[in-house]
Amino acid sequence: AECLKRPFFKVQVWHITWLIYRHYFTIPYFLICVNYFFYGETVADYFGALVQREEPLQFLVRYHRFISFALYLAGFCMFVLSLVKKHYRLQFYMFAWTHVTLLIVVTQSHLVIQNLFEGMIWFIVPISIVICNDIMAYLFGFFFGRTPLIKLSPKKTWEGFIGGFFSTVFLSFLFAYLLSQYQYFVCPVEYNSETNRFAVECEPSDLFVIQEYTLPVMVQNILRWKTVNLYPFQIHSIALSSFASLIGPFGGFFASGFKRAFKIKDFADTIPGHGGIMDRFDCQYLMATFVHVYIASFIRGPNPSKVLQQLLVLQPEQQLNIxxxxxxHLREKGMLPPAVLEQ
Structure with a gap:
């Protein structure tokens, strides 16, 4: 208690408080820089043709990455200049904490936005799958749970884990069938330069068109069916639900271990009885990243709309050359009608 009365101790506490306050000024700065970079990337990819019509914005689009990097470097230099002897460890600790938080939250939030542009179905189905798995695993664990699953979460059981897996796959298969019937959910967000508006209608891709599939011989003998009619997206929903059921929970286990390391029950108390936002989204971010990688690896192909937007950004001479x-090229392939060949 006597140390609290010493002037040196009071000065030291004030100095550390001021140091933390000064560093926390850089946190929103880095947050702004990261958001500027990601939102700018989205605008350039999906709204490039629209932005190019405004001359003042052309500079921002063309040099977007350089501007973003310059802004980050400014914050980096501010951090280096703010370093104070005897507090290096604390400052670098907070610097690392800031960047890890931005990587986990902002970067994966950007991937959620990217998924949305592929169609509402790529946003609604993954979120619903994670929620469904959470509920079904709890119900199966509550009624049948006997075997502990992992020490980080003592209430999790193998019965709940396995029951949640099968029920999630089944329900997601039905939910995918329901949403695949509506253009509002399956159409990607695209800007139509001719009508000068965003298209909300489209010709559904092959993923959302009923197709006939031949069943394996073993299944035919059991069900007495030779073929079934399905939306291809329903098959992809099995992969999504499998990931949400088998790998997604590890996002929750990771969050549980993190909270145990810092001896806290929840990240916040925003939602009464459920903790904070991060307590509800610990699995969602991991799921969003998987969906983005899945789309890029197995779904997305060349997009004529995006190619056209890139062409419209070029100079007239470049457009004529293309x-x-x-x-x-089309003439060599014999794909042009005679009327065009004569021109």
Whole structure:
């Protein structure tokens, strides 16, 4: 108690408080830089043709990555200049904490936005799958749970884990069938430069068109069916639900271990009885990253709309050069009608 009365101790506490306050000024700065970079990338990818119509914005789009990097470097230099002897460890600790938080939260939030642009179904189904798995695993664990699953979460059981897996796969298969019938959920967000508006209608891709599949011989003998009619997206929903059921819970286990390391029950108390936002989204971020990688690896192909947007950004001479090259290519393939060949 006597040390609290010493002037040196009071000065030291004030100095550390000021140091932390000064560093926390850089946290929103890095947050702004990261958001500027990711939102700018989204605008350039999906709204490039629209932005190019405004001359003042052309500079921001063309040099977006350089501007983002310059802004980050400014924050980096501010951090280095703010270093104070005897407090290096604390400052670098907070610097690392800031960057890890931005990587986990902001980067994966950007992936959620990217998934949305592929169609609402790529956003709604994964979120619903995770929620469904959480509920079904709890119900199976509550009624049948006997065997502990992992020490980090003593209430998790193998019975709940396995029951949640099968029920999630089944329910996601039905939910995918329901949403695949509506254009509002399956159409990607695209800007139509001719009508100068965002398209909300589209010709559904093959993923959302009923197709006939031949069943394996063993299944035919059991069900007495030779073929079934399904949306291809329903098959992909099995992969999504399998990940949400088998790998997704590890996001929750990771969060549980993190909270145990810092001896806290929840990240916050925003939602009464459920903790904070991060307590509800510990699995969602991992799921969003998987969906983004899955789309990029197995779903997304060349997009004519995006190619057209990139062409519209080019100079007229470059556009004419591409037109002549494409015309010659189509002529060699014999795909142009005689009327076009005569021109």
């Amino acid at each position: 037109f002549n090259t494409l015309r010659n």
